[in-house]
Amino acid sequence: xxxxxxxxxxxxDNILLGQKVPHAKIEREPSEKWRARRQIxxxxxxxxLPHAEALKLTWExxxxxxxxxxxxxxxxxxxxxxx
Numbered sequence: 001x002x003x004x005x006x007x008x009x010x011x012x013d014n015i016l017l018g019q020k021v022p023h024a025k026i027e028r029e030p031s032e033k034w035r036a037r038r039q040i041x042x043x044x045x046x047x048x049l050p051h052a053e054a055l056k057l058t059w060e061x062x063x064x065x066x067x068x069x070x071x072x073x074x075x076x077x078x079x080x081x082x083x
Contacts, residue, residue, distance in 0.1 A: 007015065017023070028034070049057070058065050069076050 048054075068074050071077065
């Protein structure tokens, strides 16, 4: 079975939910657990660079981009067979 291109199964589910595709309802996790996971994601995202700064650094440090593209566990490597 082939993996789901780029987004993975969870990403595909989100895309379909956003398009309001009919689906069977599933039981949700407790609200406290979801809020804790959400907070971790928000804290992680706060550490990200602004897009313009990240792009500038990519030009200044091309070896970083090469590491991303060439690393065996990179998402870039994983989607290459689909391109």
